[in-house]
Amino acid sequence: MTRVLVVEDDPQLVRALVINLRARKYGVDAAPDGTTALRIAAARQPDVVLLDLGLPDMDGTDVIKALRGWTRVPIVVLSARRASDEKVAALDAGADDYITKPFSMNELLARLRAAVRRTEDIPLAPETTFVTTEGFTIDLLAKKATRDGHDVRLTPTEWHLMEILVCNPGRLITQKQLLQEVWGASQSDKTNYLRVYMAQLRRKLEADPAHPRYLITEPGMGYRFER
Numbered sequence: 001m002t003r004v005l006v007v008e009d010d011p012q013l014v015r016a017l018v019i020n021l022r023a024r025k026y027g028v029d030a031a032p033d034g035t036t037a038l039r040i041a042a043a044r045q046p047d048v049v050l051l052d053l054g055l056p057d058m059d060g061t062d063v064i065k066a067l068r069g070w071t072r073v074p075i076v077v078l079s080a081r082r083a084s085d086e087k088v089a090a091l092d093a094g095a096d097d098y099i100t101k102p103f104s105m106n107e108l109l110a111r112l113r114a115a116v117r118r119t120e121d122i123p124l125a126p127e128t129t130f131v132t133t134e135g136f137t138i139d140l141l142a143k144k145a146t147r148d149g150h151d152v153r154l155t156p157t158e159w160h161l162m163e164i165l166v167c168n169p170g171r172l173i174t175q176k177q178l179l180q181e182v183w184g185a186s187q188s189d190k191t192n193y194l195r196v197y198m199a200q201l202r203r204k205l206e207a208d209p210a211h212p213r214y215l216i217t218e219p220g221m222g223y224r225f226e227r
């Protein structure tokens with residue numbers, strides 16, 4: 001059975017989608033906001049995500065980015081707005097396809113089938129979901145970080161940065177790459193953002209933030225996660 005995660009805050013639309021999808025033998029989970037969506041996605045591992053961009057608690061694009069930190073599940077975006085830059089931003093963030101509201105159920109079903117079909121044949125590389133160091137652990141799937149056995153709370157932006165770094169252990173990630181990935185191409189010169197966020201991450205995760213052991217700065221170039 002193909003499992004769909006429907007992320008949408010309009011209860012009427014959710015009801016219509018659930019009825020139509022279940023009638024076609026899809027398994028359906030529904031989330032009314034981004035936070036719930038990320039939790040359900042990690043717990044239920046859906047085969048495809050149908051994602052409304054206008055959510056009450058976070059931008060749909062940020063949901064895409066958070067998902068892409070650990071999964072290649074196909075994401076079809078539902079966009080109420082016709083603004084094309086929003087769709088571009090969603091696709092840039094890692095969405096596979098989009099459909100503009102109002103849409104016909106048949107078109108939506110066709111897009112879902114196509115999105116699932118595209119990924120079926122691609123063998124997935126083993127994905128990094130859990131990273132352990134002597135100092136801390138990072139569970140990308142459960143979005144849980146611990147240091148010395150205690151939970152550490154990371155903000156969505158901090159998670160995004162950590163995902164990129166820990167998925168590329170030992171590799172230099174340039175400032176520009178990090179800024180583009182986390183804040184978007186228009187912010188790629190805001191190296192001060194990186195300094196602030198990397199300092200926060202070190203305060204939260206490193207035993208001696210002034211002399212980091214894991215989150216290394218390569219001056220003038222970028223950052224590296226050292227195991």
Ligand code: CA
Nearest residue numbers: 009052054055
């Ligand atoms: Ca909405």
